[in-house]
Amino acid sequence: MNLKSLLLAGGALLSGTAASAGGYQVTLAGQKNNGMGGVGVGLSLDQAAMFYNPGALAMVKDRGVQVGVNLTLARNAFVAEGSNQQRELRNSYTTPLNFYAGFGPAEGKFRAGIAVYTPFGSKLQYANGWEGRTSLTDIDLKSVFVQPTVSYAITDQLSVGAGLVVLAYGAVNLQRDIALPDSYGHVELDGKADTKFGFNAGIFFKPSDKLSLGINYRSKIDAVVKDGDVTFSGIPASFSSRFQATKFNATLPLIATTSVGLGIMPNEKLTIGFDASLAQWSKYRVLRFDFDQQVNGSTVSESKRAYQDALTFRLGGQYKLTEGLTVRAGGAYDQTPVQDGFVTPETPDNDRISGTVGASYSFGKFGVDLSAQYVGIQKRTQTQNELINNATTDRIAGTYKTNIVIPGIGLNYAF
Template identity: 50%
Template sequence: MKSKILALLGGALLSGTAMAGGYQVNLASQRQIGMGHTGTGIQTGTSSIFFNPGAMSYLRENGVTLGASAINSKIAFRALEATTSTAEADNDFGTPFQVYAVYGINEKLKVGLGVYTPFGSGVRWGDEWRGRYNLNEIDLKAVFFQPTISYQITDKIGVGAGLVIATGAVNLQRVLPLQNQDGTEGGIELDGGANTAFGFNAGIYFQPTEKFSLGLSYRSKVDLEVEDGDVNFSNIPDIAKPLFPDGTTFSAELPMPSTISLGIGYRPSERLTLAADVSRVGWSAYEKLRFDFSQAVGRPAPEGLVSESDRNYEDAMIYRIGGEYMATDALAVRAGAYYDQTPVQDGYLTPETPDADSRGLSVGLGYTISNFVIDASFLYINKKERTDTAELSGSTAGTFKSVAYIPGLGVTYKF
């Protein structure tokens, strides 16, 4: 019994939905974050494993990169019918990370391994806000391992592909509309680890001249399945305990969407690199939120074994621009911006994904010391204020507003 549970399991990767559309997190490289997270159409170093495996074959040196970002996001909610009814998500600092290693077999053939965190969530609304019966806390983690190979067919064309091996875990908590004699409300917690799932990442890189370059990459959809996850109940009144049996488990499926990206790079001088990317994310794969429980929950058996609601996400576009200027031989200065469309339709806004079109602005620095490169980045994300008047699919009618502040640091060793 498997199910698609994105709205209840979904959220944005490590802190609400302030990272990217839906529950995707685009924080795969500190250098590229500084350039608006562009990278499909240029040579990005070891992070080509993620952005475009075809460009990895152009690396002149072996390298190992370690990096992470510290996410601090704020999500505010205001109820429609009562302007004094407000809430703010208490979100932890999320730390999406990236590890890349590339080794050259010869001048044309390169192999590498990437480990990164493209999806997840960490939202804490508390147990007193008006939407607590939909969600009061979620913690979602997903980790991708990607062994990769890349080959330079000619001086102008490189191709590459990598196998994605994905795993993850989820913990979700919400309040139940039940009260003990002391007035304490009941609660439910879902906790489970995902089975190993597989996908792929492939790309082609084309550099017709020293100044121009093009790239096309595709990251496939990956379905993470949770089987026999634990369902724990708390503060259930004695009279209702037969409806919430101990030992209940759940199964679910978390689809992580595909992404196809087209990028272009332009170097008007040896010191300046400009880049632009456009991506289409296949969010339409997320149609329904469904839980399969091993026992009836909240209703007499045999009813209540399945909980399902529509989500009906739509495919969405992301537009990015960025640049890097070598101020000195050792110091690089970067800046970028992007616009990310939301996949969430009107009427389907939820506390886990109170999503809206977002604008991102970034800056970054890179400094080379001997064989080491230190990269620092800062990303500011501002999602449009969005009001939902419907109570569809578990949504909470009201106005949501999200912002995020994301510093990051990375170190690369070349040899």
């Protein structure tokens, strides 16, 4: 048994940030933005500016409170190299959330607020007995970020802002089967991440009523998992001495992301946005885990990642049909950070293309926002020869294909 496969799925804990490409992460931080392809860096739509560009918050006309929830429904199919049998995921879903509250004087230049969002999370359950069962059977990731934010309009055209990003809660549960001479055992790893801090800062410039520009930087955070639980089951007594670990530690990097955005408002009814982001995934080279006791003769597990920096491009717009009704549409193209021969079951990733639609209806100070996304991840094949050449045989050769559907709803109140 190769120890590297024990915690292959652990990399998914940090396989993406909300503004990056890679993994199962899709930008779901604001319901209006979701309907516009995920744009927002160069716009000042609503309180979700705290996430997309804190510098734009001071330019948001209304103070307010908003809450949103999304439902991610992923379909993943896998065909092993040399096989014609297609394996599919068991049904699973996640529910990313977002909450924003913005405050400040009605006519003033200062705005402050609090944001709560879930920028990454994943739940995958592969078919029972699938070919990659010794790499991964189940993964369940959860995270909650909290961001107190301040923003100030230096002039009527220029504003700046920053937020303290707090990894308030992070949890990971990973499971896989263990190949034994006459049977399979099972291992489950369950851990919580320590509270860690980063920052989110931005600048927003609106030279005219028809044009706006923004730049945003989200810092790297090292998420540290200490004393995670390791539980073995189905291990015969004759092999139990080889699987003694009960705890693991790991430090996993949430990489930095830089984004620029452009907003164009040809008239009072139409808004168009374009964003480009660079995720610094090249910092993620190796995934290492340390165990309190031996696992098959070793207390250390390392798995190659060798990620590369990835770009994301987003385009979207909204049109105000009536005083109360606004409609939206958009799309995105994400480059994958995962190189050939380094694909893992928890991130069967490739370049992806997304399409989005959305709508809002306001009832005075109250409003409801609807959005829907379709994410198509291009088919990804890796061969056994690629795994051998890259010394990454702790994963499986074959072809992955993933599609994701994401409906969402939000409520907002302006004051």
